[in-house]
Amino acid sequence: MSTTSEPGRPQAAEVDVLEELKAELAQDLEEDRPPHAGPLAQVAAGVATLALGVAGMGLSLGYGLGSLTEPGPGLWPFAVAVAVTALSVAQLAFGRRAEDTEQFTRSSALTGLGVLSLVGLAALLPVIGFEVPSLVLMVVWLRFLGGESWRMTAVVSVVTVAVFYALFVLALSIPLPRLI
Amino acid sequence: MDFTPIIDGFGIVLQPTNLLYCLVGVVIGMLIGVLPGLGPAATIAILLPITYGIPPVSAIIMLAGIFYGAQYGGTITSVLLRLPGEASSVVTVFDGFAMAKQGRAGAALGIAAIGSFIGGTVSIIGLSVLAPVVAGYALDFGPPEYAALGLLGVLLVSTVGNGGKLKAIIAAAVGLLIATVGRDSFTGAERFTFGNLNLADGIDFVPIAMGLFGLGEILYNLEENHKKVHAPAKVTKVWPSRQDLSESKGAIARGSGIGFGLGVLPGGGAVLSSLVAYAVEKRRAKQPERFGRGAIEGVAAPETANNAAATSSFIPLLTLGIPANATMALMFGALLIQGVQPGPQLVDTHPDIFWGVINSMYIGNILLLIMSIPMVGVFVRILRVRPAILAPITALITMLGVYTVNNSVFDIYLVIVFGVIGYLMKKFGFDPGPMVLAFVLGTLIESSARQSLLIFGGDPTGFLTRPISGTILAAIVAVALFPLIRRAIRSRRGEPAVAPAPVETSPTEVPDRETTEAK
Numbered sequence: 001m002s003t004t005s006e007p008g009r010p011q012a013a014e015v016d017v018l019e020e021l022k023a024e025l026a027q028d029l030e031e032d033r034p035p036h037a038g039p040l041a042q043v044a045a046g047v048a049t050l051a052l053g054v055a056g057m058g059l060s061l062g063y064g065l066g067s068l069t070e071p072g073p074g075l076w077p078f079a080v081a082v083a084v085t086a087l088s089v090a091q092l093a094f095g096r097r098a099e100d101t102e103q104f105t106r107s108s109a110l111t112g113l114g115v116l117s118l119v120g121l122a123a124l125l126p127v128i129g130f131e132v133p134s135l136v137l138m139v140v141w142l143r144f145l146g147g148e149s150w151r152m153t154a155v156v157s158v159v160t161v162a163v164f165y166a167l168f169v170l171a172l173s174i175p176l177p178r179l180i
Numbered sequence: 181m182d183f184t185p186i187i188d189g190f191g192i193v194l195q196p197t198n199l200l201y202c203l204v205g206v207v208i209g210m211l212i213g214v215l216p217g218l219g220p221a222a223t224i225a226i227l228l229p230i231t232y233g234i235p236p237v238s239a240i241i242m243l244a245g246i247f248y249g250a251q252y253g254g255t256i257t258s259v260l261l262r263l264p265g266e267a268s269s270v271v272t273v274f275d276g277f278a279m280a281k282q283g284r285a286g287a288a289l290g291i292a293a294i295g296s297f298i299g300g301t302v303s304i305i306g307l308s309v310l311a312p313v314v315a316g317y318a319l320d321f322g323p324p325e326y327a328a329l330g331l332l333g334v335l336l337v338s339t340v341g342n343g344g345k346l347k348a349i350i351a352a353a354v355g356l357l358i359a360t361v362g363r364d365s366f367t368g369a370e371r372f373t374f375g376n377l378n379l380a381d382g383i384d385f386v387p388i389a390m391g392l393f394g395l396g397e398i399l400y401n402l403e404e405n406h407k408k409v410h411a412p413a414k415v416t417k418v419w420p421s422r423q424d425l426s427e428s429k430g431a432i433a434r435g436s437g438i439g440f441g442l443g444v445l446p447g448g449g450a451v452l453s454s455l456v457a458y459a460v461e462k463r464r465a466k467q468p469e470r471f472g473r474g475a476i477e478g479v480a481a482p483e484t485a486n487n488a489a490a491t492s493s494f495i496p497l498l499t500l501g502i503p504a505n506a507t508m509a510l511m512f513g514a515l516l517i518q519g520v521q522p523g524p525q526l527v528d529t530h531p532d533i534f535w536g537v538i539n540s541m542y543i544g545n546i547l548l549l550i551m552s553i554p555m556v557g558v559f560v561r562i563l564r565v566r567p568a569i570l571a572p573i574t575a576l577i578t579m580l581g582v583y584t585v586n587n588s589v590f591d592i593y594l595v596i597v598f599g600v601i602g603y604l605m606k607k608f609g610f611d612p613g614p615m616v617l618a619f620v621l622g623t624l625i626e627s628s629a630r631q632s633l634l635i636f637g638g639d640p641t642g643f644l645t646r647p648i649s650g651t652i653l654a655a656i657v658a659v660a661l662f663p664l665i666r667r668a669i670r671s672r673r674g675e676p677a678v679a680p681a682p683v684e685t686s687p688t689e690v691p692d693r694e695t696t697e698a699k
Contacts, residue, residue, distance in 0.1 A: 024274075037607075045608040049350050056357055056372075063364075063371055069638030073369035076626045077360040084353045091346055100344050100609030107403045114402050114575075115600055118395075121579055122592040130580060137579075138572045145402060146568025160573055164580065172233075174584045 037101035043092060045101070050088035056081030110145045117141065129179035134161050186308065189535030192237055193543050201238045202540060205245025206547045207555070213253020214559045215570055217401040218394075219266035221613070223250035224510045225393040226574065228386050228517070229581040236518040237536050243514050244537070244544035247507075251490055252296060252552055255483055256559050259288045260412040266507075268450035268486035271458045275471060275478030280413035282474050287420040289556050291476055292483040294420070295432045297549040299488035302436040303443065304541050307495055311527070311538070314499040318524035321500075323635065324643050327628035328652035330621045333502040335659055338614040347610045355615035358383060359622020366630060378590040385513040386585050387594035388619055392612040393510075394578050395595055396602020398571055412563040418553050420476070428480035431461050435481040439488025444496065449504060450489040457485035491541060498522050498537065502621070506613030509620045 059074075060081055066072025117140045124133040138157030142148045148156070168174045192198065208230075213223040227246050231239040254265015259276035272292070279288040321329070334356070338348035361372040362382030373379040420428070435457040442453035461481040462471045471478050493504040494511075501523030503509040515522055520533050527534045562570075582595045602612050636642030644650045 041608060045347070045610070049354065052354060052357070059372060063369055067638065068633055068640060071366075071630050071633060073364035073367045073371055076629065077357060077371060080353055080356045080360065084350065084357060087346065087350045087353060091350060095344065095346055098344055098609065100347070102607045102609075104607065105403065111399045111402050111603060114399060115596065118575065118579065118596050118599070119593075122589055122596060125583070125592070126589050134576055134580070137576060141572035141575065142569065146566070146571065148566075148568055152569070156569055157572075160576065164576065168580065168584070174233075175587060176580065176583065 034102050034105065036099040037103045039096040041101040041103075042096045042098055046088050046092035046095060049084060050092065053081050053083075053085030053088055056084060114141065114145055126177055129177050131161055131165065131179050134164065185531035185535050186539070188532065189539040192532065192536055193241060193539045198238050198241045198540075199543065199547075201234065201242040202245040202543050203547055203551070205242035206249040206544060206551050207245075209246035209249020210253045210256075210552070210555065210559060211249075211562070212574070213250035213265060214256050214562055215253075215574060216257050216261060216263050216563070216567060217397055217404075218574070219254055219264075219397075220247070220250040221266070221389075221506045221510055221616075222393040222397045223253065224507065224514070225389040226578055226581065228390065228510075228514060229585045231514060231518070232585055236520065237533065239518050240515065240520070240533070240537050241540035241543065243511065244540040245547060247490075247511065248296075248300070248487075248541075248544040248548040249551075251487060252293065252548055253559075255292045255296070256289060256556070257563070259285055259292070259479070260415070260560065260563060266450075268454045268489070269482070270451075271454050271482045272479055274458075275473070275475050278472065278474035279476065279479065283414065283416065284474065284476075285413045285415045286418040286556070287424050287476065288479045289415065290418045290420040290553060291424060291428050291480045293549055293552040294425075295428065295435060295480045295484035296487035297545055298432050299436040299439050299484035299486075300491050300545040300548075301542065303440045303488040303491035304538065304545065306440050307492060307498075307541075308538055311495055311499050311534075314495060315524040315527045318500050319528075321524065321648065322646075323628040323631035324646050324649040325652065326501075327625055327632055328643065328649040328656070329500060329502055330625035330628065332652050332656050332659070333496075333504070334614065334618045334621055334625075335656055337505060337617050339659055339662075344609055347608075348614045351605065351610045351612065352614035352618040355618030356622045356625070358388070358615075359619045360626065365623075365627060378588075382623075383594065384586070384591065385516070385620065387582055387591045388598050389510055389513060389616055390578055390582050391595040391598025392602035392605075392616055393506075395575065395599025396606065396612060398575050398578070399599055399603040400606045401567065402571060412560055415556055415560050418556050424476050428476050430464075431457070431477040431481040432484045434460060435484030436488045439485035440492045442485075443489025443492035443504075445504070449493055450486045453485040453489040454482035457481040491545075494537075494541070498526060498534065499524055501624070503617060506617055509613075509617040512620055 057078060060078035061074060063074030063077070064072035065075045065078055117137050121133040121137050135157055138160055139153055142153040142156055143150065165178075168176050169178060193202075208227060209223060212218060212226055213220060218226070224243075224246055227250075231242055231246075234242065250265075254269045255272060255276075258264040258269045258272045259280050262273050262277040264270040264273055276288045276292070279285060334352050335349070338352045339345050359382075361379055363370055363373075363380055370380060435453075438457045438460065439450075439453045442456065443449040445452070458471075458478060458481050461475075461477045462468050465471065465475070465477065490507070493508050496502050496504045497508050497512055501512075501521065503512040512522060515537075520526070520530070520537075578595065579592055582591050583589065585591060605612050605615075632643065633640070643653060
C-alpha cells in the first residue's frame with residue numbers, strides 16, 4: 001500500500017487516511033484491468049470525437065445560426081459542436097499519455113459476434129416473430145460465446161424462451177411479434 | 181407546515197397494490213442488481229420498460245423499490261465477489277470481502293442492510309423537511325438560472341466522476357449534441373435527423389439509457405466472462421450478532437450524517453461520502469489496523485453513508501429538477517416518462533406526486549430491509565450461476581424490453597447502436613454517465629438559454645448581471661478552473677500529481693466534519 005501525501009502537513013491525519021484510501025482503491029482497481037492501449041488509442045478517441053464535432057459544426061451551419069436576438073435552429077448545436085471540437089483538440093494535445101484505455105484482445109471478437117447476433121434478432125423479429133431469433137441468440141451466446149456444453153445450451157435456451165413466452169405473451173399480453 | 185399532503189401521500193403508498201408493486205420492484209431490482217457487472221444505473225436502465233404499462237403513482241413507487249433493490253444488489257457482489265456494483269460500494273470491498281473470507285459474509289450483508297435502512301431513513305426524513313424549503317427558494321428561478329444550473333450540473337458530474345476529466349467533459353458535450361437531434365421546439369426545423377422519420381421527435385431516453393448503461397455493460401462483460409471465476413463465499417447467519425451491532429452503532433450514526441450532508445452535493449456525493457465515512461471510522465478506531473482485515477465498521481460506515489447520500493441526492497432532483505449523478509439522471513428520465521416534471525413547482529402543483537415519491541422511498545427502504553435478510557440465500561445461489569449463462573438472458577431482457585416500450589424495432593436498433601457506443605466508451609476510457617446526464621438536461625439547457633436570450637433582447641451579459649445566474653456561472657468557472665489551480669499548487673509544492681482517483685473533490689470537508697463529529 002502506498003501513501004501519496006507527505007506526513008506532517010496541517011490537517012494531515014485525516015487527509016492522509018483519505019488519500020491512502022484513494023491510492024489503495026486505484027491500485028485495487030488497477031489489478032483487475034487489462035493492459036492499457038497506449039497513445040494510439042488516445043489519439044483515435046480524440047479523432048473520433050473531433051470528427052463528430054466538426055460534422056456537427058458543419059451541419060448546424062446549414063440549419064442557420066440566426067442571431068442572438070433571434071437564435072436560429074443551428075445556434076445551440078453549433079455552440080455545443082464547437083465545444084466538442086475544442087475539447088477533442090485538447091484531448092489530442094494533452095491526453096495522449098493517459099492510461100485509461102483498454103486493449104482489444106482476441107476475446108473482443110466475442111463482443112463483435114454478440115453484436116451481430118443482436119442485429120440479427122432485430123432484423124428477424126418483425127419477420128418471423130421473437131421465438132426463433134431469441135432461441136438462436138441464446139444458443140449463439142451460450143455455446144459459442146460462453147463455451148457452455150450443448151446440453152446446458154439446449155436446456156437454458158429453451159427454458160428461457162419458454163419463460164419469456166409465458167411472461168410476455170400469456171401473463172402480460174404484450175403485443176410482441178410472434179410465430180405462435 | 182401542512183402535513184395533510186404527507187399523510188395523503190402515505191395513504192396512496194400504503195394501498196395493497198402499490199405495496200405489491202414496491203415489493204416486486206425491490207425484488208427484481210436486487211435480482212438484476214446482483215448480477216456481476218451491472219450496477220444500479222444499468223439495473224434501473226434495464227428495468228425501465230416494466231414501469232411503462234403501470235399507472236404513474238404505482239410506477240414511481242415501483243421505481244423507488246427498484247432503486248433501493250439495485251443499490252443493495254451492488255453491495256451483495258462487493259461483499260461476496262469483491263465486485264462493487266458502483267463506485268460508491270468500492271470501499272465496502274475492503275472489509276466486506278475480508279469478512280466474507282472469514283466466514284462472516286452474512287454479518288457483513290446484514291449490517292449493510294441495517295445500515296442502509298437507517299441511513300436511508302434518516303436521509304428521507306431530512307429530505308421531507310428540507311425539500312419543500314429548497315423548492316420554495318427555487319420558485320424564483322427563471323430561464324437564465326435554469327440554463328446556468330443545468331450547465332453546472334453537467335459540469336460537476338463530469339469533473340467529479342470516474343476516470344479522466346477531459347474525456348468526461350467530451351462525453352457530456354456529445355450528450356448535449358445528441359439531445360439536439362429531432363425537431364427544434366422553437367422553429368420546427370429538423371436537426372440531425374437525416375430525413376429519418378423515427379428521429380424527427382428526437383431520440384428517446386429509454387433506448388439511450390438501456391444501450392449505454394445496460395447493453396454496453398453486458399457487451400463489455402462478455403469479454404471478461406472467460407477470465408473471471410466467480411465463487412461466492414458461503415453465507416450462513418445473516419443477522420449480525422449483538423457485538424456486531426454494538427460495534428457498528430457509531431459508524432451507522434456518523435455514516436448517516438455524512439451521507440446526508442455530502443449527498444446533496446452534485447456529482448460524486450455518494451462516492452465521496454462512502455470514502456469519508458470509512459476514513460472517519462478508521463481514524464476514530466482504537467485499532468485502525470483492523471480495517472481492511474474484516475472490521476464490521478468498515479462495512480457499516482460506507483454502506484450507511486452511500487445509501488443516505490443516494491437518498492439525499494433526490495433533493496436537487498425533486499426541488500430543482502437537476503439530477504446530481506447518473507443514477508439520478510435515470511430516475512429523472514423515468515419520472516419524465518411518467519409525466520412527472522421534477523422541479524420547484526412539483527411540491528405545489530402536484531403535492532400528491534411529490535409526497536408519493538418521497539413516501540414511496542420510506543416504503544422501499546423498509547421493504548429492502550425486510551426482503552434482503554431472508555432473500556440473501558437466493559441471491560447467493562444466483563451468483564453461483566456462471567456469467568456465461570446470465571449474459572444472454574439479460575441481453576434478451578434488454579432487447580425485448582425496449583421493444584415493448586414503443587413496439588418499435590427501430591428502438592431495438594438504437595439500443596444496439598448505443599450499446600456498441602457504450603462498450604467502445606468503456607474501452608477508450610470514457611464514462612457514459614456524464615453523457616446520459618447531459619442528454620437528459622440538454623433540452624432544458626437549450627430552451628432555457630434561448631428563452632433567456634429573448635428576455636435579455638439578445639444580450640448574453642444578462643446572464644452575468646442577474647444575481648443568482650451570475651453566482652452559478654461563477655461557480656461553473658470555479659469548477660472548471662479548480663483542477664488547473666490544484667495542479668499548479670501541487671507542482672509548486674513539488675508533490676507528484678496524484679492520478680485521478682474516483683473522487684477528486686476537495687477533501688476539506690473532512691477535517692471540518694471530523695471536528696464537529698468529535699465533540
